[in-house]
Amino acid sequence: MLDIPAVAEELGARFAARGHRLYLVGGSVRDALLRGSGAADRPWSDLDFTTDARPEAILGIVRGWADAVWDTGIAFGTVGLRRGDATLEVTTFRADTYDGASRNPEVRFGDDITGDLVRRDFTVNAMAVELTGERRTFVDPHGGLAALAQGVLDTPDAPERSFADDPLRMLRAARFVSQLGFTPAERVTAAMTAMAGELARITAERVQAEFSKLILGAHPRRGLELLCDTGLAQYVVPEVPAMQLETDEHMQHKDVYTHSLVVLEQAIDRETDGPDLTLRLAALLHDIGKPATRRKEPDGRVSFHHHEVVGAKMTRKRLRALKYPKALIDDVSQLVYLHLRFHGYGKGEWTDSAVRRYVTDAGPLLDRLHALVRSDCTTRNRRRAAALQRNYDGLEQRITDLREQEELDAIRPDLDGNQIMELLGIPAGPMVGRAYKHLLALRMEHGPLGAERAGAELRAWAAEHLS
Template sequence: MSSSSPSSTARQVTRPTRPPAGSAPDPDELQRAQENAVVALLDVPAVADELAARFAARGHLLYLVGGSVRDAVLRGTGASTRDSGDLDFTTDARPEQILAIVRGWAEAVWDTGIAFGTVGLRRDGQTLEVTTFRADTYDGTSRNPEVRFGDTVEGDLVRRDFTVNAMAVELTGSHRRFVDPHGGFAALAQGVLDTPDTPERSFSDDPLRMLRAARFVSQLGFTPAARVTAAMTAMADELTRITAERVQAEFTKLMIGDHPRRGLELLCDTGLARHVVPEVPAMQLETDEHMQHKDVYTHSLVVMEQAIERETDGPDLTLRLAALLHDIGKPATRRKEPDGRVSFHHHEVVGAKMTRKRLRALKYPKVLVDDVCQLVYLHLRFHGYGKGEWTDSAVRRYVADAGPLLERLHRLVRSDCTTRNRRRASALQRNYDGLEDRIAELRKQEELDAIRPDLDGNRIMELLGIPPGPAVGKAYRHMLALRMEQGPMDAEQAEVALRAWAAENL
């Protein structure tokens, strides 16, 4: 049975004493008042109190830890937060004791993490994870720790990634106690990201924490402590110990955060980007003596920010990745022309191939990879639109090639205008307004979003008297090209066109 006596670092939640009139407020009293407010803001579901009662009845401690505590403190400072939905707990009970406590109460239990002291469970639609106090050691060459269970909450909290995540609230006492041995409350109030232990030891234990630091910069807008940035820079190569799947998960969270530019800049400044998206820092090209091109790196970050401003339904990972990577083909295609100009011919083609290689290496799903690559490939096509000289067939091809990505392509192309020349910027936006107007007009006349040949494969075989095979595909592609070029045809016109083509090609 575990002792429930409060530690020196755990502050009981009590009503602060009002200082005598005219006296200066006691800093400790102010701190306690703030912490009381945090605990009051902590929205603990009834299911957590039920669980705590079961642990207390068996003589064990149960602490709420992690994001729910951090977010309660953030709410106390007036910051907006996103609730994760899941609840994380730590306890002095060993895994087999946790299983005994939740047996018959939890609706579902999974023990896939039991070797690391974690028991997952579900109750009343809520997912909960309970982990035994940990006091692990690491071998310094892999992510796998030598699992050792601890006896105190303070020992558990010191091994967590950042001080803002190293706070806990005890639920099993007569009243809730806020536990903050590493100054996480003050760090949150100041917007500083630091580690409970030295950052060198913390990052050596799990190098992914360096990428997680950039993710928290993106999500919460924090500034890493100087010692954290220094350790990230010195230990960037340690990230190679981490699997691509784990890297991708953190990078995705960074990209859909509220401040992704800040997170990306931290990755590039510390050298971590070399092991995640090396093509991004590679865009930091030197400006030539004629000032013929922008800093492609900065331009890409601005385009991403402008694309984010055009989002309508929350973070759009596909659009953000396309905006970030749309110009990664420029370094490889940079050429100095005889007249002194700098060109990047076909950088959209090269960039799409580079994007596919990088996203595949990060183990992104095929659908997302295909969509991002297509946006990168198409992002430059509008610049051939000039002052509206495109034929209707060119507009049809633009819509057909974009397919379901058309709205994203609109946002990407408009965001790609970062010129400070207001007249030129206005002209580009007007031109794109004109293109969108033409798309809308053609949509009224034709089924632009589902362009198909006027004759399908079965009708082609019937008219030409041929079996399934390559000839049918050739005829179908010809009719599709004709549809793009001339617009819709009636059945008689389509049949005449097909027979004329077949007479010369079959």
Template sequence: MSSPSVTSQTTRQSTPPASRRAAPGPDPDELQRSQENAVVQMLDVPDVADELAARFAARGHRLYLVGGSVRDALLRGSGGSDREPGDLDFTTDARPEQILAAVRGWADAVWDTGIAFGTVGLRRGDRILEVTTFRADTYDGASRNPEVRFGDDIGGDLVRRDFTVNAMAVELTGDERRFVDPHGGLAALAQGVLDTPDVPERSFSDDPLRMLRAARFVSQLGFTPAERVAAAMTAMAGELSRITAERVQAEFSKLVLGTYPRRAVELLCDTGLAGQVVPEVPAMQLETDEHMQHKDVYTHSLVVMEQAIERETDGPDLTLRLAALLHDIGKPATRRKEPDGRVSFHHHEVVGAKMTRKRLRALKYPKALIDDVTQLVYLHLRFHGYGKGEWTDSAVRRYVTDAGPLLDRLHRLVRSDCTTRNRRRAAALQRNYDGLEDRIAELRRQEELDAIRPDLDGNAIMELLGIGPGPAVGKAYKYLLALRMEEGPLGPELAEAELRAWAAENL
């Protein structure tokens, strides 16, 4: 409660002289309009968007630049993102057939594969544009298939979008551009917060993939989910099972390829969504690794992924990042406590490779990527023991041959797998790997390691042994290849002598 003296003073000076009165504050509505005008001026709207808007305006329709196009333009304008401009998304009161009429003769190409959902795609020059009729869909709650209903106003369209930062629009068909932000997307963008225009439970029920998309935006843009969004993701994680594996995989790949994938993976694990996508990752929690240097294998794997990203040279590498994240998923199944109290994970690379293949198949990844990630997981421990000096040239050749075109990625993965806090040990591991790479380089100069083959090909084998095509040729070829691995290049004469000696005993 205020003191009497303060109250008295306030009363006596409640009407100060005009010269001392504070200037009236700005009108809130006027201030908001001023801010919105400034936002519109920030936007670098391509000429092609204005051309399209003129065609819609001439036909009495409204056209809005909307969604990610506006969000990313604002981020670029404020210096908050270096994301390259992508496709342009628009929404309109025009119905699909009216959209087609408006772009006919102007677009270089038109496709209507999404016209049942009100979407017309088109190309003008080198820009891809997508125009969609206002939507006011309803969902049955059991699948992702909506009952498509077209809306009549921008407000109804924006409220059904996934996040407030994607629920901003700029009208292009009025006398002047108008910024539309009924759900506070601009403020959320400035604060880096992900929230939903509608209550998150309803939004995620309409499309459960939005929960995974939230984690993707955490990775790509560094955003943080609002508390109510994270709570809904946790409560509704099981709803993701309604979504096809292909769509889940597409979002997960974008998440892994983002700028902050560790944050996103942690969000997936904290909310339980990882159990629907990659349950092997949260299963690594609380599993102490063999070096006793990390709280758990889970944390170690996240650090390895971050270190692998630091070693990328040609942009984000999905194969390398997946291998880094999954390389130790075989540890929980192989965890053993030894008599001396240490924890071991014998053959976890073998078990982990099988688990990796199974998980990536379930997510419908392409076979080539599955094979590559699985092989990296399988090979990631091969290097250990090299520093003791027992590796022969034959072992180096096998290392290179087994890695094949994955050798550079394997180098990065193995180096990243060193997360010990013991600086001396870490330095020793890096020196040992430097030594291995030096030996590989030297053998490559001498022996064409990247294409190791026997000294005799199949035709030469058949001619020398006087046999035709068949299993015997394959056996002879494998023998010469193994010999090549052990001894290096033999030359034709010695190879022929070795082959004759082998054939005398085996054919």
């Protein structure tokens, strides 16, 4: 018994009046069955349908009823529309064939629901509810309901054929493992492993979209492990499986890869406003510079000096390749670059100047940096872990104290550009910028100077640099 939304019932009645059949289908049915379990959060306002009506007929049926209609997908048989707060997509039965070289299908319309469902990606998405008969009819020719109950991810058709048609489905499998906690069937995992290279046919933008959904899922570690185990990660984030070759310097994890997955899980536990893509990516990638910086020291220990610098560059390169927005790339790379700095804090030996620089370099990322650094503590030595957390507590308290004293989040020199030009009698130009940087460095080192002392320091600097 599914609680079908009223907007779907209304649409079904319109199709029935025109002699057509309409089915609620795919993820909409899956999520309806999962609703209340906490496993799916897809809103009722996002609904998918399939029908025997051709696109032109669909347009005629929804015209005058829909508040808005768009036909950008009409070449693929899809009409999009909005009714109130609901967004709906209605697609003609499909029986596509693929060229085997891209994701682009040769669109062929089908004649029945069974043929349409077999071409869908997974059995849990190959269920439908007819809305146009005398009563609702649940259609499940591939055992999707049983798979849903068992938490198994399988394909309606042979997985090799399904993934050959659309290699992105392999990445979607890992995404569903992350989002819904499913376990892929053995034949699905085997096909993903054998066909991982086919993912190279997919554009970076589409790969990025699926990867982001995976990272933001409820179980991203499980999805990432599936990517790495099947070899798909080599075509998405090859730096992550590369960490399996390294042992971290604490000898507490079998490799840096496992450590990074634990850090990701611990970072998720520290999220306060829902899934945070920036924090999660930084947690996953914070140690990717270790393989390139691995050195064996004379005492037999393994070191990874400056791995945060190398890792930040690698992070920037990978996220660019995946076509992420520049702002996100900058933020994730900066977090990777800064994640190790706290370890120079010791037991509180930093000067106030060092604390100011830590805050200034983090900028608006400071809260995320706090979460990342605390999550990076994965030692099994409880005493050491407690000491690290206490030390970071101390750093946060010092930041709080300096904030109260100095407006720490907006550190600026005591004199602005106009005051510098007036005091030195110079026009706008590079020299003003150099003077400004000098005063900023003094501000960082000594805290607020006041206008009188700042002016004296500026004159002394100018006597040396403007003469």
